[in-house]
Amino acid sequence: MITKKALPRRTFLRGMGTAVALPFLDAMAPALAAAKNSAPPVRMAFVYVPNGIIMQGWNPDYEGPLHELPRILKPLEPFRQDITLFGNLTHNTGRALLDGAGDHGRCCASYLTGVQPRKSVTNIKAGVSFDQIVANHVGKQTRFPSLELGMEDARQAGDCDSGYSCAYTNNLAWKSETQPLPPVLDPRALFERLFGNGTALTPAARARENLYRRSILDFISDDTRKLETSLGPTDRRKLDEYLSSIREIERQIEKAEQVNAQIDPHMEKPYGIPADFAEHFKLMTDMMTVAFQSDLTRVITFLVTHEGTSRPYREIDIPDGHHPLTHHRNQPDLIEKVTQINSYHMRQFAAWIAKMRSLREGDGSLLDNCMIVYGAGLSDGNRHLHEDLPTLIAGRGGNHFRSGRRIVYRKETPMCNLFLAMMDRMGIHVEHFGDSTGRLDALDLT
Amino acid sequence: MQFPIAAKPPVGIVFDSAMRRIDDVLALAMLHGFDGKREARIAAIGVSSGDLRAAQFCDAVRLFYAGATPEVAAMFLHSLPVGLADGKPAAESRMYRAAYPNTIKNADDTADPGTLIRNALMAQYDQNASVVLSGPATDLAKLLDMYGEKDWVARKVRLLCAADAGAWADPAGQKVLAEWPTPIVTVSRELGEALPFPGESLEKDFAYANAHPIAEAYRAYKPMPYDAPSWAMAALLFAVHPDAGYFKLSGSGNRRELVLDPQQKERVIRAYVEMASAKPVPHQPRHPADEKKKEAAK
Numbered sequence: 169m170i171t172k173k174a175l176p177r178r179t180f181l182r183g184m185g186t187a188v189a190l191p192f193l194d195a196m197a198p199a200l201a202a203a204k205n206s207a208p209p210v211r212m213a214f215v216y217v218p219n220g221i222i223m224q225g226w227n228p229d230y231e232g233p234l235h236e237l238p239r240i241l242k243p244l245e246p247f248r249q250d251i252t253l254f255g256n257l258t259h260n261t262g263r264a265l266l267d268g269a270g271d272h273g274r275c276c277a278s279y280l281t282g283v284q285p286r287k288s289v290t291n292i293k294a295g296v297s298f299d300q301i302v303a304n305h306v307g308k309q310t311r312f313p314s315l316e317l318g319m320e321d322a323r324q325a326g327d328c329d330s331g332y333s334c335a336y337t338n339n340l341a342w343k344s345e346t347q348p349l350p351p352v353l354d355p356r357a358l359f360e361r362l363f364g365n366g367t368a369l370t371p372a373a374r375a376r377e378n379l380y381r382r383s384i385l386d387f388i389s390d391d392t393r394k395l396e397t398s399l400g401p402t403d404r405r406k407l408d409e410y411l412s413s414i415r416e417i418e419r420q421i422e423k424a425e426q427v428n429a430q431i432d433p434h435m436e437k438p439y440g441i442p443a444d445f446a447e448h449f450k451l452m453t454d455m456m457t458v459a460f461q462s463d464l465t466r467v468i469t470f471l472v473t474h475e476g477t478s479r480p481y482r483e484i485d486i487p488d489g490h491h492p493l494t495h496h497r498n499q500p501d502l503i504e505k506v507t508q509i510n511s512y513h514m515r516q517f518a519a520w521i522a523k524m525r526s527l528r529e530g531d532g533s534l535l536d537n538c539m540i541v542y543g544a545g546l547s548d549g550n551r552h553l554h555e556d557l558p559t560l561i562a563g564r565g566g567n568h569f570r571s572g573r574r575i576v577y578r579k580e581t582p583m584c585n586l587f588l589a590m591m592d593r594m595g596i597h598v599e600h601f602g603d604s605t606g607r608l609d610a611l612d613l614t
Numbered sequence: 615m616q617f618p619i620a621a622k623p624p625v626g627i628v629f630d631s632a633m634r635r636i637d638d639v640l641a642l643a644m645l646h647g648f649d650g651k652r653e654a655r656i657a658a659i660g661v662s663s664g665d666l667r668a669a670q671f672c673d674a675v676r677l678f679y680a681g682a683t684p685e686v687a688a689m690f691l692h693s694l695p696v697g698l699a700d701g702k703p704a705a706e707s708r709m710y711r712a713a714y715p716n717t718i719k720n721a722d723d724t725a726d727p728g729t730l731i732r733n734a735l736m737a738q739y740d741q742n743a744s745v746v747l748s749g750p751a752t753d754l755a756k757l758l759d760m761y762g763e764k765d766w767v768a769r770k771v772r773l774l775c776a777a778d779a780g781a782w783a784d785p786a787g788q789k790v791l792a793e794w795p796t797p798i799v800t801v802s803r804e805l806g807e808a809l810p811f812p813g814e815s816l817e818k819d820f821a822y823a824n825a826h827p828i829a830e831a832y833r834a835y836k837p838m839p840y841d842a843p844s845w846a847m848a849a850l851l852f853a854v855h856p857d858a859g860y861f862k863l864s865g866s867g868n869r870r871e872l873v874l875d876p877q878q879k880e881r882v883i884r885a886y887v888e889m890a891s892a893k894p895v896p897h898q899p900r901h902p903a904d905e906k907k908k909e910a911a912k
């Protein structure tokens with residue numbers, strides 16, 4: 169029931185089986201100010217790409233203010249003032265350290281945990297990941313403490329890399345030392361999770377919904393009308409754009425389901441997963457945008473494809489598997505193909521950043537209030553190197569980071585030092601995480 | 615599938631030195647000699663004086679012994695970077711006036727020594743690493759201050775061998791002497807002076823290379839001819855071969871002193887010369903499979 173002009177931050181538009189959270193509206197500001205919490209919350213996300221990156225196409229040959237960006241980062245040119253590039257961050261715990269082969273398994277499992285995972289197919293052990301530590305602290309304030317998302321194969325059992333369980337290559341987030349959090353791959357499942365009322369739709373209910381082709385917006389129309397009458401013109405426009413974006417997501421999912429059903433009614437993939445990589449990426453990131461916009465969660469991990477993947481990229485005329493290509497043995501034609509894959513990933517990411525920057529929130533954009541890390545657990549995928557990991561942050565963590573720069577730290581600087589600095593921004597102050605040796609300096613505005 | 619390890623590899627040496635004396639440079643050469651002959655492995659090299667030129671020299675020596683240019687090293691060699699402590703030495707060392715190709719442009723190309731040593735120790739089998747200290751103990755004191763590091767040191771390191779009792783004079787040294795969890799052996803002043811490295815060796819044993827960085831540093835350090843005291847070399851030799859009877863130990867317990875065994879004098883000096891002048895073992899780059907086929911077809 170919506171009766172006050174000062175809207176609570178946690179207002180939902182409800183209907184049959186549906187609960188749609190709202191974005192940050194001006195009408196919420198008085199209530200929030202009264203609660204001495206007028207600044208929008210800081211959110212963080214990790215976008216992880218596998219098999220390393222062609223570093224010649226990633227690292228600029230300069231430090232300091234960003235100007236011309238190297239080839240792989242080119243899609244971020246319009247947003248270079250919104251990103252911070254890091255040099256020389258290292259994950260020592262991803263290295264062999266006497267455990268032999270298995271860099272893909274180790275680099276993914278250690279990426280957010282900062283610990284060396286136990287080499288095993290059945291008796292897995294890593295550590296609580298940094299995102300989950302944050303989720304434990306800030307998650308009570310949102311509907312979902314965290315979201316774990318991905319786009320490919322979430323097998324949790326079997327040997328995926330030289331004696332390392334698939335649980336290591338296919339998960340970023342770890343709830344406990346022995347419990348990874350598998351990513352949600354299916355946009356339909358994610359949509360229902362974000363906008364459902366917490367109960368899973370039965371097949372019959374879903375069929376009924378499909379039969380009448382009703383949008384969730386139809387179910388919440390009464391609440392929407394009531395709310396609109398209490399909003400100013402700016403908020404009304406913002407609400408309209410927000411609900412339109414949800415409707416657009418619905419349409420994309422429906423389209424993917426229809427196309428998939430026509431291609432192969434017996435395919436193993438859930439019907440909601442688009443066959444096209446870029447469409448899938450867009451759907452997932454559109455929902456991540458909505459989740460951040462409406463403060464459904466403040467912590468997201470997104471495993472684009474799993475570590476060691478041999479996925480081909482026919483979308484860009486590369487039928488070879490990604491992982492075999494990365495062992496290019498310095499052959500220019502293979503390096504070129506990997507560079508194209510890296511650039512293709514970056515184009516999708518840049519489109520998401522554009523969307524995040526276009527949404528106003530508080531005195532800035534939604535992106536300003538985020539820390540979106542894009543990176544990989546290997547730098548040189550050919551040699552399986554764990555130093556100078558390709559890492560950037562899009563966003564300013566609540567206008568706290570001085571972005572638009574490349575900062576090169578000393579070699580061997582632990583990646584966990586960055587995590588400590590990010591935890592500070594999320595309001596969690598710990599002295600040590602993983603193999604950290606201190607906080608990353610030179611990051612803040614101050 | 616994991617294969618059982620039949621035996622531990624040779625001892626991993628962490629060499630933390632000020633690189634301000636010629637015996638530091640000679641010990642660095644010896645370390646590469648041991649590494650080339652598989653009698654020891656280089657785990658980490660740290661420069662505690664903060665001298666960027668010294669760090670560049672250490673990196674150049676690495677390339678020299680690998681027979682690699684900086685470009686080849688960037689493509690094929692993989693080793694931990696050189697550690698370099700913060701701060702600058704009061705005066706530039708004349709040893710490093712000659713410039714050799716290396717991969718270090720500025721301090722960002724080096725690592726914090728504490729972090730470097732920690733990372734290197736994590737890759738060693740238990741009780742299969744030794745630390746050689748020549749110069750102040752500041753890097754090791756910082757290592758002990760790092761979270762959980764004392765346990766790692768106790769687990770991985772079997773011995774700390776210090777080239778000079780002067781290392782224990784300042785607060786950092788006193789901290790290390792008090793808190794270091796493994797046995798410590800310190801080279802006595804007399805030992806280093808009684809076992810000089812023969813300067814004449816330069817003309818014959820290092821002549822295999824036109825511009826041998828070690829020989830050139832030796833010549834630049836002091837007017838020739840001279841024999842060099844060997845504190846750091848003795849510390850390294852004992853760290854690699856503690857049971858080979860090169861030296862005697864005085865005292866008892868976990869803090870002892872390395873003293874001269876007159877009967878071993880010639881043997882020790884022979885070992886110095888042999889290891890310091892050992893020829894490089896060039897790196898063999900792995901060729902792509904199709905290049906190998908082409909070579910085989912020729």
